[in-house]
Amino acid sequence: MKVLVLYYSQTGQLKEIANNCLSPLVADASLELDFVKVETEHQFPFPWSRLEFFNAFPESVYGTPFKLKPIKVDESKNYDLIVLAYTVWYLNPSIPISSLLQHEDAKKIFNGKKVITLLGSRNMWVLAQEKVKRHLKNLEADLVGNIVLIDRNKNLVSIITIVRWMFYGKKNPFWGFPRAGIIQEDIESSNKFGKVILNRLKTNNHSDMQNDLNEIGAVDINPSLLILEKRATKLFGMYAGFLSKKGGFYNKERLGRVSLLSYLLPIGAFILSPVTTISSYLISIIKKKELNEEIRYFKQNSLRE
Numbered sequence: 110m111k112v113l114v115l116y117y118s119q120t121g122q123l124k125e126i127a128n129n130c131l132s133p134l135v136a137d138a139s140l141e142l143d144f145v146k147v148e149t150e151h152q153f154p155f156p157w158s159r160l161e162f163f164n165a166f167p168e169s170v171y172g173t174p175f176k177l178k179p180i181k182v183d184e185s186k187n188y189d190l191i192v193l194a195y196t197v198w199y200l201n202p203s204i205p206i207s208s209l210l211q212h213e214d215a216k217k218i219f220n221g222k223k224v225i226t227l228l229g230s231r232n233m234w235v236l237a238q239e240k241v242k243r244h245l246k247n248l249e250a251d252l253v254g255n256i257v258l259i260d261r262n263k264n265l266v267s268i269i270t271i272v273r274w275m276f277y278g279k280k281n282p283f284w285g286f287p288r289a290g291i292i293q294e295d296i297e298s299s300n301k302f303g304k305v306i307l308n309r310l311k312t313n314n315h316s317d318m319q320n321d322l323n324e325i326g327a328v329d330i331n332p333s334l335l336i337l338e339k340r341a342t343k344l345f346g347m348y349a350g351f352l353s354k355k356g357g358f359y360n361k362e363r364l365g366r367v368s369l370l371s372y373l374l375p376i377g378a379f380i381l382s383p384v385t386t387i388s389s390y391l392i393s394i395i396k397k398k399e400l401n402e403e404i405r406y407f408k409q410n411s412l413r414e
Contacts, residue, residue: 116194117205170349210244225254332393
């Protein structure tokens with residue numbers, strides 16, 4: 110059996126997650142795994158500069174495709190499974206992965222294939238996954254599983270640690286703050302998901318695999334964060350429009366607005382985060398039944414019409 114792993118890992122964390130999660134498959138001599146890195150011709154830097162980081166905002170939000178480097182997938186191989194590993198940028202799939210899913214070769218790669226999505230995210234990813242589900246449906250792929258690893262620190266704490274990591278490349282604990290990103294224990298224990306995947310491959314049965322994955326913690330959705338994500342998604346659409354009115358990604362005329370957003374967005378996050386967190390929590394209690402129904406949907410792989 111053959112498994113294709115398509116991924117884009119800017120910091121290396123997602124590649125580490127994929128390696129650990131899929132280690133049971135790597136160890137099985139009857140399986141062949143091909144890891145293929147997806148890259149845009151434009152090289153997104155790491156660490157980021159302030160302007161480069163925020164200049165990617167509109168294209169991330171809109172899912173604007175960038176030109177890709179050649180996708181090194183062996184078309185002669187008939188893969189039994191594709192694992193699509195991605196991160197979330199501004200509540201959307203990262204630009205390289207969004208570009209892949211809209212690429213002219215995507216239909217040839219994904220059409221008729223079983224697909225598992227593997228996410229490494231800060232803490233809000235649900236609506237990004239909805240966009241990936243839509244792309245996969247358009248490509249006539251069969252999404253059979255979803256695995257999500259998130260930063261389990263408090264929202265405001267993770268904002269601080271991630272910003273330091275993204276801009277300065279420093280991931281270590283500091284001033285009482287924890288190490289940035291997904292905790293190592295979660296990454297190392299992700300091989301439990303690989304064991305489920307391997308078993309399903311061996312039995313050629315993927316029909317209800319998500320239930321097995323969910324039972325061991327593959328998808329966990331915080332109702333308060335779901336409300337916050339919905340609010341932020343609407344605001345991000347407005348911010349993206351504000352920047353885009355001054356041109357596209359390479360247009361220097363919009364850098365003034367990008368610079369303004371680079372200050373306003375973090376300040377707004379710090380000021381509003383406590384208020385929105387409390388209000389989202391209260392709403393999650395008031396609308397508990399409705400939210401529970403939504404969460405049940407988001408924990409599965411079906412797509413609303």
